[in-house]
Amino acid sequence: MVEIIDLYKKFDKNNVLNGINLSIKEGGIFAVLGPNGSGKTTIIKTILGMVIPDRGTLKVFNTNIKNNSAYRHEIDYLPQIANFPSNLKVSELIKMIKDLRGKTDEDQNLISKFKLEPFLNKKLGTLSGGTKQKVNIVLTFMFNSPIIILDEPTTGLDPISLIRLKELIEVEKNKGKTILITSHIMSFVEEVADKIVFILEGKIYFKGSIDELKAKTKQQDFEHAIANILTKNHA
């Protein structure tokens, strides 16, 4: 579904991606992890076409994404910081995104799931961070695309919404979709992720299941496994 071959990207003199090779052929939840500045977001953004790689090929469903925009119909993306045009009302934003991407009825379910009805006629600028994130989630999940990319999806969510989000992710996974997640909340990752893609200094350091990671680092629990990788490499 997503195939990354030999991807390089430099920002100024800073090599962010140093030859990434990643192939995701099956459905499931992939957690992209790594220390700050390791290139997680850059990878996600290259997949989305927002960052243009210096070198390398990126294919989504076997089409090269270079100078292409139509492939993004296959991807739902939840951006990290949800800052929307503050003059728009929530309902207008949802309408607009539908207008840009195509029709869907899923939004009504999602709105009731996250209890957003009272906010529909409020301007986005007046919403709290958590509510904004809920709107963000609605916008992401209302289209039924085979690939879903979630960049820090848990930011600002209350426990109930977090549970709803997990349910959502589970439902989508069961549809056989590919879901890429970045998160700093290790418990969340451990709970939802099928596979871990660990990035270090612009390269894929590890790709496999959580158990494989534990085995590799000889650690009992996930958080320590991650910490182990980091301390070992920083030492």
Place this chain on the structure above:
Amino acid sequence: MLKILKYSFFDLMRSSWSYVYFAFYLLLGIVLLFLNNDLSKAVITLMNVIIVLVPLIGTIFGVMYYYNSKEFTELLLAQPLKRSSIFLGQFLGVAISLSMSLIIGLGIPFMAYGLFKSNAIWDFSLLLVVGVFLTFIFSALAFNIALSNENKIKGFGYAILMWLFLAIIYDGLFLMSLILFEDYPLDKVSLIGTMLNPIDLSRTLILLKLDISALLGYTGAVFKQFFGTSFGLITSFIMLTVWVVLPIFRIVFKSKKKDF
């Protein structure tokens, strides 16, 4: 692109800045006309204002809108939309809403004053056309600057600098070089110098209307052909169009290569 244009346009139409801009022109028109009671004088004053202020406001608005809608842009970038349509849509949204504020803001008082019965209507329409051109040119230039500068403060600085250069400094250097080389035939040079600055270009267009008597007082054959025939008018309009098209091309080109 049209969808983006629509949303940017309505977004801007709701922002208070558009109203401030609109109200400014409304007030300007009313003050000029009803306190002065002299249409010709109003048109001349308006020309001075339009030539200086429209570029400034187009520049500031363009830069501001670009930086302010950065997150929105990123949201759009993840959608199945072409980059060129996103940025052109936003640019057109800014340029069109500014032009609308200008046209309606000035149009209402002038219409109320009875412009249609006056022969100043051509001067006035030319003024509006030039204003719209300048809005498009300078918001496009502003988008260019913003696209090339991640840093907001830097971007603003460059934009203001560009305006200052084109509105004032350029003419100073221009005048100095004309005086310096006054022993040489300069009519071609001076016309080319005019073409290279959109503010000068617009000024020339208005001069063709308001000051044709003075312009025809000079001997150079090139001058005579330029100001005496429709050649000057046509050339100026072509150049203005070039000035709109070139920055737009760069927006498309630059946006394709940019990382977000």
Place this chain on the structure above:
Amino acid sequence: MKIQLGILLLLISTCFASAQTLTVCKADCDYKTIQGAIDSSQSGDRIFIKKGLYKESNLIIYKKSLHITGEEGTIIDTQQNGYGFSVEATDIIIKNLTIKNIEVSYTKEYAAVLLFKSYDFLIENITVENAFFGFLIQKSKDGIIHNNTISGEGLAEADSGNAIHLWHCEHIKITNNDVRRMRDGIYLEFGSNSYISNNYSTENMRYGLHFMFSNDNTYENNTFKANGAGVAVMFSKKIKMYNNIFKKNWGTASYGILLKEINDAELKHNIFEDNTIGINADGTNRITYIENTFKNNGYAIKVHGACYDNIYSKNNFLYNSFDLSYSGNLNSNKFENNYWSNYTGYDLDKDGIGDIPYRPVKLFSYLVNRTPESIVLLRSLFIDIIDFSEKVSPVFTPENLIDNQPLMTQVTW
């Protein structure tokens, strides 16, 4: 006394008795040609020309008083051969004719009507088409030239003449004529005490009206539009110019009026609109400019050297690119109580006069004089800034060139 009166009455009655009307037409008339009628006429006779096309030229009237009138539709085609009428006589009337196709010559001044040493003449309702010269009037007095239309088709100054050309004439009234596409519209050379009014002079290659060495003349209510160089008044004294309109005289050496070596003239109630230069003054003394309007000119007034004691008062200067260009010293010329549309002062005491003086000369006009191409920078913000700084502290412009009492509202009359 009684006898004298009787003789006078007798004389008059014999005059009337002997005056007869000779009729010219193509058929069934006593005379088939105009020249034939003229030759047969006595002094004091009338000649009536019925309508038709007469291919005649060089019609000579010598020392005979004749009243020649045409019927409507009477056309004399001189077929590019010399003059139309060539007259030397007193009490002459030529009326209601069309004269066309006057010969173009580089050595002789062929005209539709030539008057030489003629007194008490009236030329009325004459249409001259394809003229070289229209009316050429020399050493004549006490005439009226009224309601004529003269137009030429010359392409250059060299192959066209003047519509109405007076040379050494006095007391001539030139009224309600329409002159166009000639070299000069109306030209007075050594003419005096003449009165020129209600004429329309346009598209002439040189001047709409031209005075040379002509004193004590008045012209008023005329319109001069789109002539090569407007009106020229040169080497003349005591010319009165009232209520004229000078319009759209565009070009490198073009102006509403050129004043050169003029003394004691008066300009009042004239309108100068859309001219490259409204008034170009060079060597003028004791001229008063009162209640004139200068609107949309490149320069309203351009003053060259050697102008003394001129007064500019109560004029309207409206939206000119430059109100005034000045070379040399002020030479006791005065600007007072004018209305300047560029004036930005205020009138706190509400007496209708601005509280701060106005400086009509801009620094930029000096720059343009020096480097003409810099005109493309007209109305640039940069230029406004340097003009402003010059206004605040004059360096290049004469300190005392100033209107101390600028009006707050336009002058009306």
